[in-house]
Amino acid sequence: xxxxxxxxxxxxxxxxxxxxxxxxxxxxxxxxxxxxxxxxxxxxxxxxxxxxxxxxxxxxxxxxxxxxxxxxxxxxxxxxxxxxxxxxxxxxxxxxxxxxxxxxxxxxxxxxxxxxxxxxxxxxxxxxxxxxxxxxxxxxxxxxxxxxxxxxxxxxxxxxxxxxxxxxxxxxxxxxxxxxxxxxxxxxxxxxxxxxxxxxxxxxxxxxxxxxxxxxxxxxxxxxxxxxxxxxxxxxxxxxxxxxxxxxxxxxxxxxxxxxxxxxxxxxxxxxxxxxxxxxxxxxxxxxxxxxxxxxxxxxxxxxxxxxxxxxxxxxxxxxxxxxxxxxxxxxxxxxxxxxxxxxxxxxxxxxxxx
Ligand code: SF4
Numbered sequence: 270x271x272x273x274x275x276x277x278x279x280x281x282x283x284x285x286x287x288x289x290x291x292x293x294x295x296x297x298x299x300x301x302x303x304x305x306x307x308x309x310x311x312x313x314x315x316x317x318x319x320x321x322x323x324x325x326x327x328x329x330x331x332x333x334x335x336x337x338x339x340x341x342x343x344x345x346x347x348x349x350x351x352x353x354x355x356x357x358x359x360x361x362x363x364x365x366x367x368x369x370x371x372x373x374x375x376x377x378x379x380x381x382x383x384x385x386x387x388x389x390x391x392x393x394x395x396x397x398x399x400x401x402x403x404x405x406x407x408x409x410x411x412x413x414x415x416x417x418x419x420x421x422x423x424x425x426x427x428x429x430x431x432x433x434x435x436x437x438x439x440x441x442x443x444x445x446x447x448x449x450x451x452x453x454x455x456x457x458x459x460x461x462x463x464x465x466x467x468x469x470x471x472x473x474x475x476x477x478x479x480x481x482x483x484x485x486x487x488x489x490x491x492x493x494x495x496x497x498x499x500x501x502x503x504x505x506x507x508x509x510x511x512x513x514x515x516x517x518x519x520x521x522x523x524x525x526x527x528x529x530x531x532x533x534x535x536x537x538x539x540x541x542x543x544x545x546x547x548x549x550x551x552x553x554x555x556x557x558x559x560x561x562x563x564x565x566x567x568x569x570x571x572x573x574x575x576x577x578x579x580x581x582x583x584x585x586x587x588x589x590x591x592x593x594x595x596x597x598x599x600x601x602x603x604x605x606x607x608x609x610x611x612x613x614x615x616x617x618x619x620x621x622x623x624x
Contacts, residue, residue, distance in 0.1 A: 271438065272420060273479035275445035279452055285475035286455035289462065291316075294323055294425075299338045301375035301400035302333045309360050309387070309394045312409075313573070316461070322351055336361065337368035341528060343546055345606025352572070354526055354608065359387025363503070377401040378418025398449045406439035407453040408432060417466060417490035423481035425493040442539065498576050504546020505534040505581045507618040510589075515615060517602070518594035525575075529606045530597075532615070533590070535578070550555055554590030568609040569615050577610055581618045 291297070293316065295307035301312070306326055310319045325347060326517045330336035341361055348357035351366070355404035363385040364549060367375055376382050376398065382393035397403035413426035413435045420438060424431040431433065443449045463474050469475050469486045482489050517530040531556060535546040544562050567579035589596070602615070 271441055272481040272513075273476075275441050278419075278476060278479060279442055279446035282455045282459065283446065286458055289535040290454075290458055291462075292430040294320055294327075301377070301396055301401060303327065304400045305363075305375065305388075306360075306397045307354055308392050310351060312356065312391075313353065318351070322347070330364075330430045332373070333364050334368050334373045334517055336364040337373075342605045345529060346604055347609055348468060349612070354529055355523075356387060358522070358528055362386040363388060367503050379403055379405050395453065395484070398453050400419050400445075400447070402450060404449045406443045406444055406449075407457070408436045408439050409457060409459045409460075411464075412439055412453075412456045414466065414490045415456055415460045415464045416605065418469070418486050419480050420475055420480040421485070421489070425487070434609070446601065474623075485583070496574070498571070498574055500539065500576045500578070501580045502537050502539060502541075502580065503534045504537050504541075504543045504550060505579045505614060506547050506550045507534055507581055507583045507615065508590070509530045509583060509619060511585065511587055512598075513619075514596040514598050515602065516590060516594055517597050517605075517607075517617060518592065525572075526608050526610075529608050529611070530602075531607065531611045533594075536617070546580075547582050549586065554585070554592045556586060556588070556590055559584065565613075566618050568610070568614040570613070579610065579614045581614055582616050606623045 291305075294304050303464070307319065308325075310322055323354050326336075327345060329402055330339060340360070341358065344361045345354065345357055348360075351357065366385050367373060377386075377397065378401070379390075379393040379397035382388050382396055383390065387498065389406060391409055394405045394501075397406055398405050410426070413431070414433045416438045417424070417426055422434070424434050426432070426435060427505075430486065440454075442456070443452050446452050459474070459476075463485075464471050469482050471486065474480065497503070510516070510591045515532065517532060518527050519530050520528060521527045533550045535550045537543065537546040543565055547562060562582050565582060568579045568581065570577045570579075
C-alpha cells in the first residue's frame with residue numbers, strides 16, 4: 270500500500286520524469302517493434318551497452334519483417350556480446366511469429382503479446398503500455414526496488430509473493446494517472462537514475478517527503494537467498510589449419526549458448542587432468558593426438574548462474590575433423606554467432622581480435 274495518495278505520488282513522479290528523462294534512442298520514433306527490441310535487450314544489460322546494439326539492430330532491421338527474414342546466424346552475430354543468447358534466438362522467433370501470424374503487426378494487448386516466443390509478463394506489459402497505452406503495470410527489478418523502499422516493505426522482491434505484492438502497488442499508481450506509459454517509464458527511470466541499488470540520491474527524489482523507507486533504504490529491497498553459481502571447467506582445443514583458419518562447431522539449439530559456434534571442447538571434473546579432456550576432444554573427431562601439450566591457456570568468464578573456466582590448447586592440423594563443423598577465417602568468425610566467452614578465448618589462444 271502506498272504511503273501517500275497515489276494521485277499525488279503520480280503527479281510528482283511524472284513532473285520529475287518530464288524534466289529529467291534521458292534522451293534514449295528507443296524513446297524517439299516509438300513503435301511496438303522498437304519498444305520490444307529495447308526491452309528485450311535491456312533485460313540484465315546496461316543502457317549504455319544496449320544503445321549501440323539497438324542502433325545497429327534497427328539500422329540493419331528497420332522493421333520486424335526485416336528481422337524475421339534474417340538468418341539466425343546473422344541475428345546471433347549482431348547479438349554477440351549481449352549475453353543470454355536464448356533471448357536473441359527467441360527474439361528472432363518472435364519476429365517470425367509476428368510476421369507469419371500477425372501480418373507483420375505487433376499484437377496490441379499484453380495478453381496477446383504473451384503468446385509470442387520469449388515474451389514474459391514484464392516485456393508484454395512494457396510493450397502494451399509504452400507502445401499501445403494499455404493500463405497495465407510493469408514490474409522489473411528497478412521498479413520493485415523503488416516500491417519496496419517507498420512502502421518500506423520487507424517482502425523479498427524475487428519471490429512470487431513479492432512480485433504479486435509489488436505489481437499490485439505499481440498497478441495502484443498506474444490506475445491513478447491517465448498515462449500508464451508515463452508512470453511505468455517514470456518508475457523505471459527513477460530506479461535507474463535516483464533510487465539506485467547502492468546509494469540512492471534521496472535528496473533529488475520526487476518522493477523524498479513521502480518515502481516510508483528512506484531512512485533504511487540501504488537495507489531494501491530484501492531478496493531471497495541466492496543459489497551459489499555452478500563452476501564449469503572445459504578442456505578446449507583451438508584447432509587451426511595451415512592457413513590460420515579456426516575450426517568451429519555449432520551447438521545444438523536450446524540450452525546454454527545454443528545455436529552458437531565454438532571450438533571443440535569437453536566438460537571435465539574439477540580434479541580431472543585437462544590433457545585427458547583435450548585427448549578426448551581430438552580423438553572423438555578422428556584427429557591425431559599430440560604426444561605432449563604445453564601448459565594450458567586459461568580464460569575465465571562469469572555468467573549469472575555459472576563460472577566458466579576454459580583451459581585451452583592450440584593444435585595445428587592439415588586434416589579436418591570427422592564431425593560436423595567448419596573452418597573459419599578471421600572475418601568469417603565475426604559474421605556468425607559466437608559468445609563473448611568464445612571470442613575472448615579465441616583471442617587469447619590465437620591472437621584473433623574479435624572483441
Ligand atoms: S526517497 Fe530515496 S529511498 Fe525513497 S524512493 Fe526516493 S530515492 Fe528511493
